[in-house]
Amino acid sequence: MTGSGPDKALSPTELKRLHRGWRRQTSLRLAVILDGVQKPFNVGSLLRSAAAYQVESVWTVPPAPPIDHPAVAKTALGSDRFIQWRAASSGPEAVEAARAEGFVTVAVELTAKARPLHELQPGSAVCLVLGHEDRGVHRETLQAVDHVAYLPQLGKIGSLNVAHAGTVALYELARQAWTSPTP
Secondary structure (H helix, E strand, C coil): CCCCCCCCCCCHHHHHHHHHHHHHCCCCEEEEEEECCCCHHHHHHHHHHHHHCCEEEEEEECCCCCCCCHHHHHHHCCHHHHCEEEECCCHHHHHHHHHHCCCEEEEECCCCCCEEHHHCCCCCEEEEEEEECCCECCHHHHHHCCEEEECCCCCCCCCCCHHHHHHHHHHHHHHHHHHCCCC
16 A cells, blocks of 8 residues: 555546546447347446446347336436437347448357457447347347357356446457557
C-alpha cells in the first residue's frame, strides 16, 4: 500500500473523469443483436451493460421483448436512453442491418467451430449476437454471422446466463481494443 490511510471511493465527479479517460482511449464501435433473448430482466441487464460499454445500437429479434417493456425498463434503470434500438423480424435481417452499418458480426455461442473470443481479432466495429437462454442463437442466424466465438470457462458449469455472458464479451472486446498495438 502506497498511500496514507485507507483508500476512498471516488466522488461522482472523479468517477466521470475516470470513465471519460477510458472513453478517450477507445475507438471501438459496438452493437448487439438479441436473437431471441426472451426474459425481460436479461434484456434489461444487457441494456445496462451495453450502455456501460457505449454500445451504439441494439437489435431485438423475436421472441425478445421490446426494450420499452416495463420489466425490461425496471432492470435497465434508464440505460435504454443511451442506446439506439430497433426490432428485426429475424436474426439474419438484424445481421444484415448491422453489416450495413459497418459492423463485423460475432455470435457468442457454444458450437464445434467456435473460437475463444480472446483469440478472435474482429476489428474496430463489432456487433455481438447473443441468443436465447436455453436454445442459443437461432441456427439461421449462426449461418449469417461472420464469426462464432465462445467464452472459455474454468469451472464445472458449462455456460453463463446470457446477460453475464454478454457483459463478459463486451468487456473482452473493449480490453482487446485497449491493449492492441496502435498502427
